[in-house]
Amino acid sequence: MNAELNLDVTAVIINYGSSPDTAELCNKLKTQVANIIVVDNSNDIEDSSPARQTAQVVTPVKNLGFGAAVNLAARQVATRWLLVLNPDVRLKRDCLQLLVEASSKLHAPVCGPRFYWDDACTLQLPPALGHPLWLLSDRHIPNSNLTEMSDVSTLAISRHEHFWNENAPFSDPVLSGACLLVDNTWFRENSMPIFDEDFFLYYEDTDLCGRLMRKGVMPVCVAAATAVHYWNQSSEPPEGKSCLMQRSEEIFLKKYYPKGPPPLPAAKIQPDFKNLGVLKKSPALILPPDIVSLDIGVQEDFIVFARAKIKQSSFSFSRNMWQRLRDGRYYFRAMNNQGQAGQYWVWEKASGV
Secondary structure, three states, rough: OOHHHHHHHHEEEEEEOOOOHHHHHHHOOOOOOOOEEEEEOOOOOOOOHHHHHHOOEEOOOOOHHHHHHHHHHHHOOOOOOEEEEEEEEEEEEOHHHHHHHEEEEEEEEEEEEEOOOOOOOOOOOOOOOOOOOHOOOHHHHHOOOHHHOHHHHHHHHHHHHHHHHOOOOOOOOOOOOOOOEEEEHHHHOOOOOOOOOOOOOOOOOHHHHHHHOOOOOOOOOEEEEEEEEEEOOOOOOOOHHHHHHHHHHHHHHHHOOOOOOOOOOOOOOOOEEEEEEEOOOOOOOOOOEEEEEEEEEEEOOOOOOOOHHOOOEEEOOOHHHHHHHEEHHHHHHEOOOOOEEEEEEEEEOOOOO
16 A cells, blocks of 8 residues: 555544544544644633644634534645544544545545444444435345335345445445545535535535535445444534534435425334343343344434444443443344344433443
8 A cells, every 4th residue: 555645635623522532533643644633613622732732723713513614624735635534533454545545546536434333343333324315326225126115224224234245445325424535636626615514513424425426426435444433422512413413404405305305214113122221331132142233223213223243142332332332322133144133122321321
């Protein structure tokens, strides 16, 4: 691999209430990129922060939102590529080199990795949800079509499996904005902003991919490039995450589907959950011998889930993973070797543990 390509990369990190993670990420990136810019949307990076020793910290007069903060940084750099990052992302070995090489060889203006949820890389995170762009792509449903799918939960399983079975760089209708390699030169030459600033938070990455596809350009997921996304680590904004997501979804649907979005299949709800209660330490599951994977969701319909491949008869979170896991309700789904769900559990991580 050509490590010199990395000299033409500027890392752009958008901080919001995540200063310890931001400082740690800057330290890990300092030898991999030419420059690091941190846009401090929450104005909580102190003068004494280690981040200021490795990065240029830009503090706007107000919270710009994610997309506008990235665009601000993009206007200030001369490198060809921007590596756009959430503070809670950690690149695995050769991730950046693989992204740069794919972007260069495939002439792809936007590339992204696949994500794990934990440092041990046992929990595969799903492809970006991107509702409803991915529903319009039949390549995620081999030998089938949308009308034949009984429910969106089954469709999510098909898409997750397709996403993780790829071995080479592949086109994908939506990439996660948590880690994107962006060819800034391409965007300048096409007089196109990286993000549409109408989206304050959420859907800016879905919209980016949608604008690319309208120009006949597909985003590229680089299968060999992997990163850890601790996920859901940033502070709750004053408006609330659900409120911001709903507002962005309305903007997105009006922009792409002015006559109304395509109908979604119904979600399949499994009613028979075994309740493990409120837990102060990681649940320890004893699994039947035919279980080959365990899905972990934050909603009972499992439209979004992480998947752990089961290699032994039990499962529990590592200590580091448990400590990072946010308080709240979680769901387990055990899948057998025939691709069927065998058992379901629900539990809640107690506050302050």
